[in-house]
Amino acid sequence: MPELARVDGPHMGQTQLRAATDRRATLIAQARPVIDYIYSQIRDSGCVMLLSDENGYLLESAGDTDFCTRAAQVALQPGACWAENTRGTNAVGTALIEGRPIVVNGTEHYLRHNNFLACAAAPLVEPGGRMLGVIDISCDARRYHPHTFGLVRAAAQMIENRIFELTFVNQMKLRFHLSSACLGSVMEGTLALSEDGRIIGANRTGFHLLGLTPADIGERDIASALGIGLRELLDLNRHAQGRPVALHRRGSESMFIMVEHVRPPQFLPGNLPAVAPKTTTEDALGALDTGDARVHTAIAQARRVLGRKVPILLQGETGAGKDVFARAIHASSGRAQKPFVAVNCAALPESLIESELFGHAPGSFTGARREGALGRIREAHGGTLFLDEIGDMPLHMQTRLLRVLEDGYVTPIGGKPVPVDFLLISATHCDLKARIGTQEFRADLYYRLNGLTIALPPARERTDLPELIERILAREALERGDGTQLQLAPELAGAFARYPWPGNLRQLAGMLRTACLMLDTGDTELRLEHLSEEAQAELNRKHTAPPPTARPVTLRARADALIGNAVAETGGNVAAAARKLGISRNTLYRRLAAGAIPPEATKTLQPRKLNS
Numbered sequence: 001m002p003e004l005a006r007v008d009g010p011h012m013g014q015t016q017l018r019a020a021t022d023r024r025a026t027l028i029a030q031a032r033p034v035i036d037y038i039y040s041q042i043r044d045s046g047c048v049m050l051l052s053d054e055n056g057y058l059l060e061s062a063g064d065t066d067f068c069t070r071a072a073q074v075a076l077q078p079g080a081c082w083a084e085n086t087r088g089t090n091a092v093g094t095a096l097i098e099g100r101p102i103v104v105n106g107t108e109h110y111l112r113h114n115n116f117l118a119c120a121a122a123p124l125v126e127p128g129g130r131m132l133g134v135i136d137i138s139c140d141a142r143r144y145h146p147h148t149f150g151l152v153r154a155a156a157q158m159i160e161n162r163i164f165e166l167t168f169v170n171q172m173k174l175r176f177h178l179s180s181a182c183l184g185s186v187m188e189g190t191l192a193l194s195e196d197g198r199i200i201g202a203n204r205t206g207f208h209l210l211g212l213t214p215a216d217i218g219e220r221d222i223a224s225a226l227g228i229g230l231r232e233l234l235d236l237n238r239h240a241q242g243r244p245v246a247l248h249r250r251g252s253e254s255m256f257i258m259v260e261h262v263r264p265p266q267f268l269p270g271n272l273p274a275v276a277p278k279t280t281t282e283d284a285l286g287a288l289d290t291g292d293a294r295v296h297t298a299i300a301q302a303r304r305v306l307g308r309k310v311p312i313l314l315q316g317e318t319g320a321g322k323d324v325f326a327r328a329i330h331a332s333s334g335r336a337q338k339p340f341v342a343v344n345c346a347a348l349p350e351s352l353i354e355s356e357l358f359g360h361a362p363g364s365f366t367g368a369r370r371e372g373a374l375g376r377i378r379e380a381h382g383g384t385l386f387l388d389e390i391g392d393m394p395l396h397m398q399t400r401l402l403r404v405l406e407d408g409y410v411t412p413i414g415g416k417p418v419p420v421d422f423l424l425i426s427a428t429h430c431d432l433k434a435r436i437g438t439q440e441f442r443a444d445l446y447y448r449l450n451g452l453t454i455a456l457p458p459a460r461e462r463t464d465l466p467e468l469i470e471r472i473l474a475r476e477a478l479e480r481g482d483g484t485q486l487q488l489a490p491e492l493a494g495a496f497a498r499y500p501w502p503g504n505l506r507q508l509a510g511m512l513r514t515a516c517l518m519l520d521t522g523d524t525e526l527r528l529e530h531l532s533e534e535a536q537a538e539l540n541r542k543h544t545a546p547p548p549t550a551r552p553v554t555l556r557a558r559a560d561a562l563i564g565n566a567v568a569e570t571g572g573n574v575a576a577a578a579r580k581l582g583i584s585r586n587t588l589y590r591r592l593a594a595g596a597i598p599p600e601a602t603k604t605l606q607p608r609k610l611n612s
């Protein structure tokens with residue numbers, strides 16, 4: 001029998017434990033209901049159920065008082081570390097190391113004083129393959145029943161499935177199993193699919209049933225995995241009207257499938273649907289609920305995590321309202337009285353971003369402020385940190401940010417680590433997964449930011465433009481000081497309905513603001529003539545049908561053409577072109593750098609402007 005090594009491994013104090021649980025808020029929020037449910041089935045059988053983090057620190061427990069008292073004597077309780085390198089072979093630590101479910105019974109424990117335990121544990125892995133922690137059921141070795149191993153594996157699968165659903169809440173999902181009875185159960189395989197049928201995520205059963213590996217995610221499409229294309233799959237599913245469909249595969253067993261395809265209602269130019277009834281909720285998030293189904297879903301998602309420290313990733317095109325949405329989350333949360341600190345990662349020069357974000361100690365480097373600087377992260381302490389354009393954060397800053405998010409401490413340049421507490425909301429207009437693929441963005445940071453992804457629709461797809469316009473006009477009227485409700489003339493309303501709004505709500509709000517300024521005193525109707533000449537031409541250009549073309553025109557090509565026109569028309573003045581398009585200069589620079597520029601406009605651009 002091995003000698004008794006260290007009786008006590010590392011143990012966190014109450015404050016550290018609180019900080020550690022705050023950092024794993026998403027994991028705990030998804031694990032807690034499962035722990036409560038499974039424990040309710042095994043209560044009074046002399047056991048404890050435990051959740052550990054990815055380092056083996058126990059975070060949560062639910063157990064029978066008598067057994068918990070015995071377990072506490074060997075530190076089997078929240079705060080203690082059960083990593084294999086501190087306590088030798090044990091279920092939590094060994095499951096972490098081996099990455100598979102395991103039972104460690106009685107004398108199989110390395111430490112003699114743990115030999116009275118029987119522990120079954122299963123690792124928890126997030127959709128991207130990163131280890132999140134372990135779920136464990138421990139009891140007295142004399143009372144161990146093999147069923148416990150099945151229970152703990154089922155619990156792990158339930159938790160992983162919950163995390164999967166949260167991660168891909170807005171994506172099309174394919175649910176499948178070899179048995180139709182397993183569809184809708186914890187055993188079903190699930191794939192998250194992009195609109196063009198690429199596999200962007202899979203749960204554990206999904207990987208197993210289709211023989212996928214993490215390297216397939218983002219690479220393979222549904223046709224290569226299941227032998228049926230997306231269109232065919234959707235057709236089959238439509239005909240099945242909610243019933244499972246049997247898919248006969250050559251050389252493999254038949255599979256039962258169901259597609260969950262939540263497609264938002266489309267904005268039909270010139271045919272505005274009726275506006276949904278106004279919300280009666282008066283809080284900041286409720287005020288954004290102006291009748292669009294996708295925005296309504298986004299608000300409902302945000303509400304679900306209000307009050308919990310779940311990092312939120314806002315996704316949407318430039319000007320779609322991410323900043324406004326982030327502020328509304330903050331204002332509706334319990335942190336509303338604390339600071340809301342917004343940082344535009346694309347706007348910060350790379351040389352300043354480190355001290356701006358993390359702060360610096362007095363006199364820590366040449367050029368530093370003598371009194372030092374707190375840094376934006378610490379300024380957000382107690383409140384919300386909003387990292388806009390997170391996709392543009394330099395890689396080495398991503399590493400530092402990841403550390404802050406993992407440790408809950410920020411280390412100013414030349415200073416010591418300081419604990420920080422903030423709700424993190426980040427926003428991006430770009431496809432972070434694609435940036436992970438090109439190694440411009442860290443996958444582990446992506447998963448850390450993405451406790452919940454909320455997608456905001458572009459203006460052209462919103463079904464509530466009339467309502468939004470009404471709100472913006474009401475605000476303008478208030479600012480004018482007369483409070484009279486302004487209206488759009490039918491001709492202008494029609495032009496707005498047909499226009500695709502490349503600059504999204506920013507462009508819409510900008511146009512309305514200019515028009516309001518042009519109104520004569522006493523006039524309450526906005527007409528085309530109140531818009532700038534540029535805006536009128538822009539709206540008119542969209543009235544005319546695009547010239548017939550042999551090749552299909554992609555959205556990207558249309559956007560590039562608009563950008564090219566704007567740059568050409570402003571004689572290469574990037575700031576003016578960005579204003580005209582209603583997008584930020586940074587976005588314009590990015591698109592120009594990506595080649596969104598016709599040769600004739602290139603001649604007019606001055607290099608200084610591109611680099612400024």
Ligand SMILES: Nc1ncnc2c1ncn2[C@@H]1O[C@H](COP(=O)(O)OP(=O)(O)OP(=O)(O)O)[C@@H](O)[C@H]1O
Nearest residue numbers: 288317318319320321322323324325505506509584
């Ligand atoms: N719900 C809304 N109601 C009315 N106006 C809105 C709304 N959301 C956004 N806007 C208008 O659009 C402008 C741009 O919004 P916001 O800055 O939130 O967009 P964004 O997605 O963060 O853009 P970027 O990616 O460029 O930072 C706002 O200043 C406001 O005028």
